[in-house]
Amino acid sequence: MLIGMSLRIALLGLLRAKGPASGYDLAKKFEHSIDHVWQAGHTQIYPELVKMAADGLVTVEAEGARGRKIYEITPEGQRVLREWLLGHEPSMTVRSETALQTFLMPLLDRDDAIAVVERIRDRFERRRAELDCESTTGFGRYALKLGLAQVTATVQWADEVLADLRRD
Amino acid sequence: MLIGMSLRIALLGLLRAKGPASGYDLAKKFEHSIDHVWQAGHTQIYPELVKMAADGLVTVEAEGARGRKIYEITPEGQRVLREWLLGHEPSMTVRSETALQTFLMPLLDRDDAIAVVERIRDRFERRRAELDCESTTGFGRYALKLGLAQVTATVQWADEVLADLRRD
DNA sequence: GGGATCATGTAACGAGTTACATGATTTG
DNA sequence: CAAATCATGTAACTCGTTACATGATCCC
Structure with a gap:
């Protein structure tokens, strides 16, 4: 939980900014709003949300139609997000x-x-x-x-x- | 041999530009000259050179002291390099x-x-x-x-x- | 009923990082 | 002779992509 947090942070940020959402919703948001900053497909997002729930960063707020699971950011998730935004030194590695x-x-x-x-x-x-x-x-x-x-x-x-x- | 060629291209380019070199030399060049464009450590470079030799893109020109292996780019390697430079559409995926x-x-x-x-x-x-x-x-x-x-x-x-x- | 879209997942693979391991040669 | 540097590698792991797989629901 120390390195390579970027996908988690992106997910936490979207949940914080736009409110509770399903993995499907978040995948859509990756296609649109956050697209030119970070990319992730649903095959990466679904398992990551499960791990994040296990780590207490998000919770399943509700289960909707068609097995839809609505995730919500927890206080712990908000703490981790804020800490990363304020304290993380972005890596300078470029691969263009x-x-x-x-x-x-x-x-x-x-x-x-x-x-x-x-x-x-x-x-x-x-x-x-x-x-x-x-x-x-x-x-x-x-x-x-x-x-x-x-x-x-x-x-x-x-x-x-x-x-x-x-x-x- | 179709996608994710970038490390190969970087190695071929360095061999073409600066002449024959060992994996160790190439790792040093990654640290210095090409650093702000592409990064790779020796643990990635050594196995890649072996695969590139198997694919006929480079050859071991000579073996020096301390097991040092000097690689040289082949005509086939030069062809692949030129083709990539002229024809490859760089991916626009950003992860910053x-x-x-x-x-x-x-x-x-x-x-x-x-x-x-x-x-x-x-x-x-x-x-x-x-x-x-x-x-x-x-x-x-x-x-x-x-x-x-x-x-x-x-x-x-x-x-x-x-x-x-x-x-x- | 059938096609589009919603919604979730798994499996296999490739790329890249970190840690570990080994031994030869040079230099002080 | 000891430390630094040269020189090569393997193993385990994470991250990201592609392909595969399944079923529910909505709308025509």
Whole structure:
């Protein structure tokens, strides 16, 4: 219960922010609201909720139709969540396939390198447009702004590199 | 051999860029040159090199002192590397603990939120300073510039959020 | 009744981390 | 000769993905 808590924290945070929910509901929320920050499918969420209930972080508040189980965050869960938000030093480990492509770019000749950077630029520009459409007032507004800032920085980087490569 | 090739690609790229090397050498290079793009320890690298040799992507060019095995990239390895660089669509899945903290920030009261953002700002400012010291002319210069752009964007985001939170 | 969606799970696998284990060579 | 570093590996574990499996309920 000491490391790799991130999925738990994401689940606790969603339960705290949006109230009691089933595993199914939480999986939907992962697809939508928290998507650009953390991903998890139902096959990961269901067993994790069972373990979290065993650890006293959530309880089954009610059982609804079709075997639907509604989970609620406990006071202990709220304590753990708050502690993580205030005290956890996020790991700085990065594993980005895009960054790996950019790292290895000097192995390519000029035209191939330009093609690779153009593809990256297009991808991130599309992503920027997607994020730009989302509500800037909701619960996740700070994370959304951060995502936008990082995506925009990547597009600008691509523009600079393209200008640089084409200058030769 | 179709998915999750990233570690292989990183190893092939390092062998292509810097010439033949042992698993130990490659582990050192992961600690230094490619560190801010991809991480891997020796316990992951040694078995992977064995599998890559079995798949014909690398060969043991020579065996040196102390059981040191020097690996070299094969023509097939170069083909696979080039194909990945030109054709692979990087996955957009993000799993950032920092972004998770920012997403859940609205759960905190004003003072706690400020403390969290200040910690994030400090961390990324330190990271920015580190990257700023690195050579801007070496092999990884494009990836370095990208890392700097993203880190700088994060510091700017933190400054804006802090100004916003303190205005209340 | 049949298809869409709701709702929950298990099993097998791959990727990555931590801890453990061993021995050779260099340097003080 | 002792400590540091070079150099390779295995084992156990966690995290995350993909594929498989099942049944209930709603709506046409």
